[in-house]
Amino acid sequence: MADQDWLPAAVRAAGIDRRLKAGQALFRLGDRTRGLHQVMHGRVRLVRVDQAGREAVLHVAAAGDTIAEASLFSPTYHCDAIAASDAVVRAYPKAVILAALERDPKIARAFMAMLARQIMSLRTRLEQRNIHSARDRVRHYLALNVGADGKTITLTGTVKDLAVELGLTHEALYRTLADMAVEGEIERLKGKIRRRVRPPV
């Protein structure tokens, strides 16, 4: 989640930085929870791997985001955290965070609000996965990620990454984007997609 502002200065001071290479694991499912992590630089994927070896991306944390807030209340992590790029992650000891939450209702409230936002975000993603058509799934994504102008979407990574996030194969996504571009529903720019409000007939 982007809003890490609830972290009080006293807690931030207790953070310990750790450097990760792309592909390196910050923690694995089942590991004992050490505390709260905050991405300082780079990006970290939260994933679960099923027995077929398929990766389900639960969340992609960018610089500023915190990771594993839910694990503060759990003895072990419930997913893998893998660096999506070279990254720097700051760890805050569990006890320090919990103490801060106990002490200051304002901090606690901000934390709860952040958890609540995560719940809403996860529900939105669950809704997205209920959409069967690749095109509609893309439309859903675009609608939720338009910028302030209401028509430009900035891609956070490669199209391949987006495919994983959307739960599509990259081929299917490429084809869908190509079709939509041909039909004038979208324009494809460098690292961006522009939605056209009215596709030309």
Place this chain on the structure above:
Amino acid sequence: MADQDWLPAAVRAAGIDRRLKAGQALFRLGDRTRGLHQVMHGRVRLVRVDQAGREAVLHVAAAGDTIAEASLFSPTYHCDAIAASDAVVRAYPKAVILAALERDPKIARAFMAMLARQIMSLRTRLEQRNIHSARDRVRHYLALNVGADGKTITLTGTVKDLAVELGLTHEALYRTLADMAVEGEIERLKGKIRRRVRPPV
């Protein structure tokens, strides 16, 4: 979430009951949030409806569960709540809840833990939706919902309901269950499914 125990007696006393008929809406996406709801009797579905009219079930709350915890921090609801059966729902005013959370760190902590559990549960469902094969999706569900004996799963509703929760058509689910039963992977009982550890060759 099943754990509503964090609700202090003072707050519970402020609850106002409301009776819903099957299919009736408790609230709709976009409505102004009034507070926290707790299902006293019956079941309530949290759903989002896409433009194609397809319903994505985000959560099914049973008796004792609370609803819309996340909406305490949001001005409007972000999904629909529809009674899945005749139901009784108790509403707690937002201000009362927030005051209790502010006052008592223990309550706050219990609330945070519940939000955290919801996040984990949603992530598990997201993982489930990443499984393509109907059979593997059923297996995933069964594995996560076995009872204490490690092999019996109690169905909470109809098979049709389960199909919706799994994101499958009811036909596909019926067929999958039938196949699994024929091959001896499961046994189907009245309202229950029993997993067989070793399918006979």
Place this chain on the structure above:
DNA sequence: CGGCGTTTTGAGAGAGCTCAACATCGGTGG
């Protein structure tokens, strides 16, 4: 320039969806 990952296009197959028909069960009312 060579290598690697992304982007792109092609062809085929499989799995679930859709439409359709029918069986089954529980409740309701004559």
Place this chain on the structure above:
DNA sequence: CCACCGATGTTGAGCTCTCTCAAAACGCCG
């Protein structure tokens, strides 16, 4: 008590869409 009715449960057949496997063009970086 039985006929009726609606919803659930069940099975069939065809189709569509995405996945899978394959191959090639492109772009970037050492």
